[in-house]
Amino acid sequence: MSATPETIRQAVIDSVRAIAPEADFAALDPRRPFREELDLDSFDFLNVLIELHARLGVEIPEADYGKLGTLEAILGYLAARLESA
Amino acid sequence: MIEFRMPSLGADMEDGVFVEWCVAPGEPVARGQVACVVETQKGAIEVEIWDAGTVARLIAEPGQRIPVGQTMAIVASAGEDWQAVATSTATLAAPAAAVAALSPLAQAPAAPAAGLPSQPARVPAATGRPALPPRASPAARRRAAELGVDLDALAAATAGAPINVAEVERAAATAAARTAATGAAEAGATAAAPAAASPEAAMRAAIAAAMTRSKREIPHYYLGSEIEVERALQWLEEFNAPRPLAQRVLFAALALRAVALALREVPDLNGRFVDGRFHRSEAIHVGVVTSLRGGGVVVPAVHDADRLTLPELMASLRDVVARARSGRLRSSDLADSTITLTNLGDLGVETVYGVIYPPQVALVGLGRVVSRAAVRGGAIVATRTVNATLSGDHRVTDGLAGARFLTALRARFDDPQAP
Numbered sequence: 001m002s003a004t005p006e007t008i009r010q011a012v013i014d015s016v017r018a019i020a021p022e023a024d025f026a027a028l029d030p031r032r033p034f035r036e037e038l039d040l041d042s043f044d045f046l047n048v049l050i051e052l053h054a055r056l057g058v059e060i061p062e063a064d065y066g067k068l069g070t071l072e073a074i075l076g077y078l079a080a081r082l083e084s085a
Numbered sequence: 086m087i088e089f090r091m092p093s094l095g096a097d098m099e100d101g102v103f104v105e106w107c108v109a110p111g112e113p114v115a116r117g118q119v120a121c122v123v124e125t126q127k128g129a130i131e132v133e134i135w136d137a138g139t140v141a142r143l144i145a146e147p148g149q150r151i152p153v154g155q156t157m158a159i160v161a162s163a164g165e166d167w168q169a170v171a172t173s174t175a176t177l178a179a180p181a182a183a184v185a186a187l188s189p190l191a192q193a194p195a196a197p198a199a200g201l202p203s204q205p206a207r208v209p210a211a212t213g214r215p216a217l218p219p220r221a222s223p224a225a226r227r228r229a230a231e232l233g234v235d236l237d238a239l240a241a242a243t244a245g246a247p248i249n250v251a252e253v254e255r256a257a258a259t260a261a262a263r264t265a266a267t268g269a270a271e272a273g274a275t276a277a278a279p280a281a282a283s284p285e286a287a288m289r290a291a292i293a294a295a296m297t298r299s300k301r302e303i304p305h306y307y308l309g310s311e312i313e314v315e316r317a318l319q320w321l322e323e324f325n326a327p328r329p330l331a332q333r334v335l336f337a338a339l340a341l342r343a344v345a346l347a348l349r350e351v352p353d354l355n356g357r358f359v360d361g362r363f364h365r366s367e368a369i370h371v372g373v374v375t376s377l378r379g380g381g382v383v384v385p386a387v388h389d390a391d392r393l394t395l396p397e398l399m400a401s402l403r404d405v406v407a408r409a410r411s412g413r414l415r416s417s418d419l420a421d422s423t424i425t426l427t428n429l430g431d432l433g434v435e436t437v438y439g440v441i442y443p444p445q446v447a448l449v450g451l452g453r454v455v456s457r458a459a460v461r462g463g464a465i466v467a468t469r470t471v472n473a474t475l476s477g478d479h480r481v482t483d484g485l486a487g488a489r490f491l492t493a494l495r496a497r498f499d500d501p502q503a504p
Contacts, residue, residue, distance in 0.1 A: 020378060021378075022378065022379075035432065036432060039378075039432075041376075041430050041432055042335045042336065042337055042430050043335065043337070043403065043406050043407075046330065046333065046335060049330055050330050050331055053330055059329060059330060060330070061326065062322060062325045062326065062333065063322070063326070
């Protein structure tokens, strides 16, 4: 899969919108805590990861949740995972 | 012959607006099948039928506001001819007509309440007015004046029974919900479904009514304890490590299981306070406070939470939370919780002191998981904790029982894989 930063970003936006349709990415500061900003509880977050897996084929282990604190961190993490895949 | 009635989906519910039938006359129905959809203050609810049989006659019609307990359909029992049942019940009036038929009774406020045992406790939108001044306590009159509640109308609706403060406040909350709903409907939406026009306002009114009743009737006591969950979290991380995303178990499910198992040891916290006395429940149905996007909460039940394995419990919790958030709850989700759990998970505040949902007698609160320094064997170590609280009903238990529960809960978190 050829994943450009744009396709990764779009996959993240689509995955979040599937769970939280009102999420406003234009207003989201990519360096602020992602889940607090978008009001995603642990169920929502798990569902977002399931959506992401369906779109990008990346299965994120629970041990890596700590690396997913901000939108910027998530995009970087996914790019690295897809690069090494 | 079985009468299929408007269910009560919580102590605060008085009526529901009928939306649609999911069954037709002549159709066989199984126990637990969804028979119709009703709009309530908790959103659109799929109402299940609890008797097997064959649908004989549908009485409720879309758009009708139907009081709790009123017959919505007639179902023929096994062995009965549904068409014969349909014919023999043809004289049964539609709900609107049935409400109107009650008006003469409502107009006789002097009639002793005991003479009306078979009537619904309250008839919304009653048309009659009592000939005598309404019987109401001085406090109720004062409260009615403050809230702008029409005591004459309320007296008609309560069939002349003496009015107390509780009823005045309930009427005010209901009126506020209807006004909000109607206002939104007039603003351009469909006027036929008032409850759908402003679900947020209706839900807020329902929450206000239940919590007002709780704070008025239930002498709460509150206990709190910091509980170390490091061992439970590490155990869960190992449990989840080999599992694909869709099979992972969240801490919320582990915590729910711990609460349910600890409750077994203090059964006086689990049940319902009805008609002045506590009815202990053998089954542990945990109402899980679920916040909705766009505001408000619903409290669907996870049934028999103490008897499910952790993966089963996770599946059940996941199912009910998903249906709550997508507005697809069923009547069985809302009807029979025996205790409530509010779990703030990993977002939110550290401590929550909850308000008990009547007619339950206890509520367990779990705050967010936080990292703490703890002293173990004389050394300071990093660990994770939650603040667990118990709101208890002093009519049923004392702080001692509550303390026993929190101790049992701590033991469950210390030994997460115990059966």
